[in-house]
Structure formats: C-alpha cells, structure tokens
Amino acid sequence: MSLTDGADPTGDTTAAPTVDPTADPTAAPDGAAGPDGTAVPDIAVRRALGRRPADFLLSAWPLRCWLNLLGGALFGLGLLLALVVLVSVGILLSVVGVGLLVLACVPLLGIPVARVERRRLRLVQPLRPADPHTPAPEEGLRRRVRHRLRHRLAERATWRELGYAALLAVVFTGAGLGVVALLAFSCVLVATPVVVWALAPETVMIIPGQAVPDPLTAVPFSLAGLAGVALSAYAAAWLTVGQVWTAWILLAPRKDPENRRVIELTRSRARLADAFEAERRRIERDLHDGAQQQLVALTMTLGLAELEMKEANPEAAALVARGRGEARRALDQLRDLVRGIHPQVLTDHGLAAAVAEVAQRSPIPVEAAIDLPRRLPPLVEATAYFTVTEALANAAKHSGASRIGITGTLVDDRLVLLITDDGRGGADPAAGTGLSGLADRLAILRGRLLVSSPVGGPTQLRVEVPCSA
Template sequence: MVSSSVGRRVLTHAPWSRATWRETVFVASGVPLQLAGWAIVALPWVVWPASDVSVILLWLAVPVVGLVLVARPLAAAHRERCWAVLGVDIPPLPPRGEDAGPLDALRDLRSPELWRLVRYHLLVGPLIALAGLATVACWLAGAALTTVGAYAWALPPDSPLSLTGHAIRIGVLTAGGVVLLVGAPWLADGVARWDAGAVRSLLGPDVTSELRRRVEDLAEKRASVVDAADLERRRIERDLHDGVQQRLVSLAMNLGLARETMRDLPPEALKVIVEAHEESKEILTDLRNFIRGLHPAVLEDRGLDAALSGVAARVPLPVRLTVDVPRRASSTVEAVAYFVVSEALTNVVKHAGATSVDVAVLRRGDTLHVTVSDNGKGGASFGGGTGLRGLARRVGSVDGTFRITSPDGGPTTIDVELPCAL
C-alpha cells in the first residue's frame, strides 16, 4: 500500500502530468494579480515626481483609495482563478449591500475583513508571486539547460558552451536542467497549495465570523423549530378539547341518561350500559390529563400563576407556590417552565418520599428563575429513570440552564434559568 501510494504521488508530480501543468498555470496566472496591489501603491511615485506637499499627499491618498476600491474585485478574481484552474470553490465575501457603491468601500476602512484583503494584496500575495516567478524560472531554466546539447554543436569552438571544447560542462548543465525539470512540479505543487490556502483564509469569508454566523443561524432555526412544535401542541390540544373531548362528554352524558332512565331493561343490557358509562368517564379523564400534558389551555389564557396553581392543587402533598412574573414571557418559555414544575412535582410524588414541596417561579430582568425543592430522601440523578434528562433537554431547547442538587438524605433542589427577553 505504501509503495503504491508513493508511486502514484511520483507519477502525479511527473513533468508531463496534467496535474503538474494545471498547478503551473495556476501559479503563473496569479503573478499579475498578486503584484497588482504593489503596482497601485507605486503608481503615484511613477506618475508624479516629488515636487511639493500636494504631490506627497497624492502619494499617500491614491494608494489607499485605489487599494480599497480594488481590494474586493481582486479578491473575486483570485477566487475565480481557484475555481477555473484548480476546481477549488471558495465562497465569496459577505456583500456590503445591494445599494453599496465606491464610497461604501471607503467607509469600510475599519473593517477587519478589508484588512484581511489588504494583507493578502500587499504582503502574502507578493511573496506568493515571487515563489510563482521562481517556479516559472525553474521550468524555463530547466528546459534551456536540458536542451543545451541540442544547440551547443552549432556554437563556435571558442564559445563557453561549445560542444567540442566543453563537453563535460555541457553534460553538467544538462544534468542540472534535468534536476530542475524534476523539481519544478514539486515546487509548483507547493506554491499552488500555499496560494489556494492563502486565498481561502484571507480572501474568503472569515472562519470565525462564518462559524459565528452559522451558530446564530442554527440558533434561530432551533428556536423556530421549538416554537413550531409548541404551536403544534397547542393546535392538537385545541382540536382535542373542542372536538374529541366534547364528543366524549356528549357520549358519557347520553350513557348516564340511559343508565338512569332505562331501568326496565334486562340486567345484562343494563350492565353493559353501566360499564360503557364508567369506561367513557375514565377515557374522558385520561383524555383531559393527556390534553393538560400537551399544553394546558389555562396557561395560554391566564399565565403561569393560574396554571401552576392548578398543578399544585392536584399534588397530594403540601405545596408552597410562589409566582412573581410581572411580565409574561413567550409562550414557549412559559410552556417549558410549566412542564419543568409539573414533571418535577410528579417525580417528588413518585420517588422522593417527601412531605412538602416549595416551588418558586420568579422573573428577574430577562431571566425566568424556576426552583423546585422538596424535603425527601434525595439521591436523584440523570440516570435514575426519573425524566430529569428529558427535562434538561427541554430546558436546553430554549438555551436555558438546568441544575439539580440532590445529596443522599435530601433535600433535592432543581434550579432552572430560562432566558425570556422580549
């Protein structure tokens, strides 16, 4: 495997390979563009000789203005060169705006993006251009020296390259030309990699800014998904409440009416009606609990105080509830706070062995603080099968923080902070 890889690499860097000539063309085509920055800087020195202060000011102003105006077009030309010759696609820089003009480019003088371009055009690019010129010179010198024997015979005998008088010298020069031709592809490959890497890092989007933009974009998309899921839960809750639940209520009422009025039926038929009536009431209770678990209507209508008061009233333990929310948060954040308290109270009843629970929901600035504390036996953990991991994920879906303190012997305290900036 190693020998085949080495052989393939040697063939790729052969002087006659397509990759070698593609990289050479890429390196050579970049030289004029890479020297354009210094050409703009040197232009006023050539056009206007130093005669007075105004000319010196021109020396200073023209390079700055010219370089700022051509920085983006030159960068676009380099990116296009990478794509056209090497097939390397480098994303363009973020646009300044649809209505941006030349003056907007001058307003970007404090932009880190602009100075990345200037760094390439005045520092990195010229260095790569020198390496590119060295690559071209290596090819030309190699070709000239390798073929020196082909025309040395025609030179006069007193020439320093005469084949008749300096055969050993001609042999050495030919060998040197072969070495240059063998080394030129490797040099072209190295310069091409350097050039493409510099274009990507300095003339393409800034990696840090791009990552920051992608994080912000992903955060917005995640928030949209969370809001859409909450909206869908509310829609399902409304459809069940207004549709299926009402029909079940009507069915239970009809069965109850039949149970009370149709006393003359055979005992078997009456038993079926009684069982159907009881079953319909149980189904109705289960459906109400399911609807409440999706998204309680009271939460949307009256807020956290009323919704959590209903949850606390259904817990078979003394619950001290404190809700201080001067301004309501978004419906998504309120839903997360509600389900955190509801699930935490369910865990207390099932697992904690507590005799009392304290619940506090307080809004301080742009943060909603939720605390649930019990005097139970403690020992709660994410691996205990109590749904804490699901609660933490639900809190994390809105960029909140979830902390639990539960030493053996208790008490257990759950602290949640939810961002709720309007």
Template sequence: MTVAVWEAMRRHPLRFARSTWPLRCWAFLLSGTVVGLVVLLLFAALLFVGLGLSVVGIGLFALMGLAVLGIPVAALERRRFRIVEPEPLLDPHGSLPGTGTWPWLRTRLRERATWRELGYTLALGVVFSVTGVGFIALLGLSVLLTATPVIVWAIAPDTVMLVPGHPISDPVAALPGSAAGLLGLLVSAYVGGMLAGAQVWVARSLLSARDEDLNSRVIELTRSRARLVDAFEAERRRIERDLHDGAQQQLVALTMTLGLAELELRGQDAPAAALIARARGEARQALDQLRSLVRGIHPQVLTDHGLPAAVSELALRNPIPVTVDIDLPHRLPSAVETTAYFTVTEALTNASKHSGADQVAVVGGLRDDRLVLLITDNGRGGADPAAGAGLQGLADRVAILRGRLVVTSPAGGPTQLRVEVPCSA
C-alpha cells in the same frame, strides 16, 4: 461590508470636505503611520534576533514573541479605529483554559485569529506605513503651499524659493501657491478618506471576529455553563448528604434521648416531665422540617427512581390536587431530571399561592430527544413573567440547559407552562 467613511463620501460627497471627517481621517492616518513604523522596527528586530540566536535556543523565545506580536497590536488598532469607525470590532479571541504564560501562549498559537492579526501587523508595518508616509508628504506640501504668503511675509526681505529659478519676495506673488495648497488640502481630504476606509476594510477582514470564532466561543460558553451546572448540583448534593448524615442523625438521637427521659419520669409527679415532653415534640417538629428541607434540596426518590416518581411524590404533598402523567422510556440525564423537577416544584408552588386553582395537571414525555412538560392549572390566569422573579427564575433555570419556558396565561385562565429541555444539553 459597510465602511463608515466611504459611506459618508458616497452619500454627501460635497459636504464631506466641510465636515469633521477629513480631520478624523488625517488623525487616523498620521497615528497609523507612527504605529506602523514602530511595529515594523519591532518586527524586524524580533525576526533578526530570532533567526540569529535560534541555533542556541534563545531565539525561539524571540520567534514566539514575533508570532504573538499581532495580538497587542490588534488590540491597539481596535481602539484606534474608533476615530473613523463608530462600530467597534469584536475581539475574536476565546477564553483561556487557565492562568499563566504557557496556557495563554498555547491557546493563542492555536487560534486562527492570532495568525490573521500577525498578517495585519505585517501589512500595517509595510503597506500602510508606506502609504501613510506618502500621504503625510502630500498633506505637508499642501499645508506649506497654503501658508506661502504668510511664510513670504514673515521672512521678508529675503526671498522664498518655492520653485527652482523663480524666487518670490512678495506675498501677493505667492497667492497662486496658496491656491494650489488649498486644492491640495481638498485632494488630501478625499485621498485620506479613501486610504482610511481601505485600512478599516482590511482591519475588519482580519481583526474582527468571524463566524468560526463566535461558534467556538459559543461552544466554550456552553461547556462552561454545563460545568457550572454540574458543580452546582454536586454542591447541592454535598449539602444534602451533610444534613442527612449529620444534623438529621443528631436530631434523631436527641428525640430518642428525650423519649427515654420521658419514660423514666412517667408516673412521677415531677415538673420536668412536661418540659421533656414539650422538648421532644419540638425536636420531632424540627426533625420533620429538616427532612422537608433535605427533600427540597435533592429528593432521594429522584436519584433512585427518576423524574416520574419524584413528581408523583411531590403531587401527594401539594395542597392542591395534582394529576401526573409523565411517560418516559428511560432515565434522563441527571441535570435534566433535576432542572425539570425543580421547575415543576416552583410551578406548583406558584399555582398554590397565586392562581386560586383547585386542580393542576402535569403531563410530560420525550419528543425528538427533548423533554416536554406541560403544567396546567385552572386558576384565574393573568400570570406575567415580567411582574416578578418567579417565572423569570424558572426561565433562567431552564435556559442553563439550552431549554425554554413558554407561559400562556390569559385573564380568566387557564395558565399553562410549557417546558422544553434538550436531553443532549
């Protein structure tokens, strides 16, 4: 574990005393001593109140406050460490399951980081505050001895008693004390660096995020991402159902009504007949567009028959001939099927618009519980994911399920998209 102040002392031991490091370490230790003493008093007060009033139940709230005291102290310390440590300490706490005091308290009391922060708070109040007081005494005495000639000159003709039995009334006679003070400041520079480095080392061990904290955070992010995918898919199906059962049925009724009106006017020389026939054609066209939109939101064949049938139907509507060879032993999870389907849809659309291809092949199967799709066209190639949002959007869609998208598109073609999606995601 590398500590910046220790590394500075090791690399340039002589230059260290002339740099800004001593002043930063002194500011860090002085502020830490003040914080440590305040924390120690607060810790003692909460412990006294908690134990004294625990028999009536009120003290339990004080004890719970004592248990989470380390959280705000640690947050303050992570900011204060920036004085001597350029690399910030990561917050080890995970996200909260809800809002309010009790969900926050339950979550934090179950985390190991909370108890490590409480241990650091106790060390700050007892160990580091005591060492800080000793360091302040050393630094204060060094500053006082360095300023001895000025002090003697300022209070003359009175004498200054620096050493018992040896009064000093001449500033020149106080120069040895000044030399001792300068030596003390030099010692304080290195002692302050060692103490500040020790406190940073302990803080990194107790306050920074550990592997288990990061792992739990990754798990929570994965779960929240899965919940977002489910919520997005549920909302998309709701929109598809509303369009199918609402607007689509109204357009069907409108088309039938216009057809009946057209039958009533057939054979009559009425100007409205042509308008009704035109309105019926426009209503039929709007119905076809709406059906295409509904199918694009979530095709019913994907829900009923799975990915191979849905991609085969998609290939029939594609302007470029598409061969489909997807062999799956069973149905895949809904989120995986939906992501794969819309990835193929976007890939075929891009091939039709930009590749200049006259043949596209879609091949897929399961390998080690991962859906693998290869979408290949014989176009001009040169597809660049960084050139636009199309391929990048496909990669983002696949990444939601912890999958990946690999694009191979040399100049002159062919272009191949390899999609891998874990079925357990």
C-alpha cells in the same frame, strides 16, 4: 454535576449551548460581507464620502482621518522597529535555542496590536470589531503560561492579527506617511503669500533657481496648496476606508464552518420545538372539538336510554347505566390527557396560575411563589411549566421529601425558577431521574439547569430560561 456522567452528586449540573443563533458580534446595520463571509458594517467614512464635496471638506471627517493616519503611522513605525528587532534577535539567537522561543513569540505581538487598533479606530468608526479570541484554559500556575501560549498559537485569529500588524507596519504606515507629507507640503503652499510677505520678496524660492518676486505672485501656489489639501483629505478618507475594512476582515471574529454548523443545528432545534408546539395545539384542538364532544354526546344518549328502559327492562337499564359510567370515566381521562398535554389555565392565565394548579395536585405539599411582572412568551411558559411538573414528579418518586418550595422571578429578561425539596438528596442524572431530559428541553431555548443535590439533601434545581430566545 454533569448531566452525562455519574460524577459526585454534590456538584452542579449545567446544560446550555454557548452559541446564540440570533446574535452576530460582527453584524451591523447596512453592512456588507467580506470574502470569507465575515459581516462588515457600514463604514462611516465611506458614507461621509458620498456627500457633496463641500460638505465633506468642511466637515470634521478630514481632520479625523488625518489624525487617524498620523497616529497609525507613528504606531506603525514603532511596530515595524519591534518586528525587525524581534525577528533579528530570534534569528541570531536561534543557534543556541533561545531564538526559537523569541520567534515563537513574534505572532503573539499581533494580539496587543489588534487591541490597540480596535480602540484607535473608534476615532473614525463608532462600531469596532469584537475580540475573536476564546478564553484560554485556566490551569495551575506552572502550566498556565505554556498552555496559554500553545492555545493562542493554535488560534487562527492570532495569525490574522499578525497579518494585520504586518500590513499596518508596512503598507498603512507608508501610505499614511505619504498622505501626511502631501498635507504638510500643501499647507506650506497655502501659506506661501504670507511667508513671502514676512520674509520679503526675492528671498523665497518655491521652484529651485526662481524666487517669488511678491506675495501676489505666490497666490497660484496657494491655490495649488488648497487643491493639495483637498486631495490629501480624500486620499486620507479612502485610505481610512481601506484600513477599517481590513481591520474588520482580519480582526473581527470569523464565521468558521464549525460555528456555522453549530448555529444551524441550534436554529433547526428551535424550529423543531416550534413545530412540536404547533402539532401539540392541533392535537389538543382535535381532542377537544372531536373526541370529547362525541363522548359527551354518547353520555347524554346513554342517559336518555337509561330513562326509557328503567321501568320496562331494569336489567338492560343497569347495563346502560354501567356503559354511561364507563363513557364518563373515559371522558374524564381524556380531559386529564388534554390537560397534561397543555393545561388551559396556562394559556389563559399564565405560568403562575398553572404552577399553582399543578401544586395542588401534587402528593407532596408544595409552596409556590412565582412573581412575574408580565406574561412570558408561550414557548417559554410551556417549557418552564413542564420542567416544574417533571421536577415535582421526580421529587414524588425519588426524593422522599415532606415539602417542596417553588419560587420564580424575572431577572434581566431571564426566567429564574428555584425548585427545592427537603428529601434525601443524591440526585444522579445517570440514574434515569429525568434530569437529562429537563436539561435537553431547556437547551432548546438556550436555557440551563443547575442541580445541587448533596447526599442527605436538600435538593435544589435552578432553572434559567432567556425570554428572548
């Protein structure tokens, strides 16, 4: 059931924001920011390059970078061939209309490429980018393919992934092949003395027209080969850094302005809740320490005046006794008001005790079974408590129930409350039953309210509040 319309009352009611104001799927420790504000993590290869040259060259990082570039070059060559074939076929068949469909599918090629790259880059970067795509709408089988194609083409992430695929096929593939060729040639130079010894002198020519006379003469070529291996190791490392950085910029979820506004609105709403809680504590403290103490003092003063005037002026003593009774009732109402703002038992003993106390005051018999392993954050306890009290008040006014059951558990660091009554059912949020207010209160903490209320009953409210909100 929707909280904003008068739909079928037998459905479910869900109210929960989908943006976590504290979570960022692209964030990482010691990260940096890209040109668009996307969080880029601390690249492991760049950190390894900060070591001493001997430590870096003798570590596993050069081998990992070479393997990454070799795999990327082979993958990029296949990708380049696929792009050329698809574009060529699309252009050739565009005269008959089929080519336009082929060309429309070219941007979608970046999606599987991005998935492969996110997995492949784990060889050199432990933390990989998250999938930036939103779920496509699930509809009927006939319309699913067309709508999913339209949905993916409308996403900016699809075009960023296509751009990365083009860079991989052209730039990173060419640069990777160059580094691999340098490594291969350097390895040949390193092995030159062995080659000269194995094939006999005067038969090996490194410089055209000039043969190597003996293995010792080939030692300088081996030294040059070692220098080339070291150069290829650093070139592979820096090229890997550029590729990882590019992957995070183009393949990770973006902080779009709309998302940033939603996150800021969610954070501001949470700040308002904290400010309300602080103001509530101040009002409660002022009422307890100010008005209540003055009424207690007034009651005592009137009691003493009644004793003094009881024999001398019985009529005046009766008026004083009447005023004392009014002051006592005002004190009781003030205490009930303070208890309604925030019960002391909730602060002292937690949610289970507070719900048990409010259950005793309910006009409908209530069975409460709340089993929590620990105390919850104060704002979570307060939100859950007032949700329970509002639900009990709604049941007493509208449900016609004879009993109410309340259960509460902690599941995966989420407080889950089930409030069930055996009333007539048919709860409609549009009818002013307070369900919209409950959902709004829970949404502040990224909680949600699920209502099942078929006509004829029973009615069940499922409250979920994350304790880490």
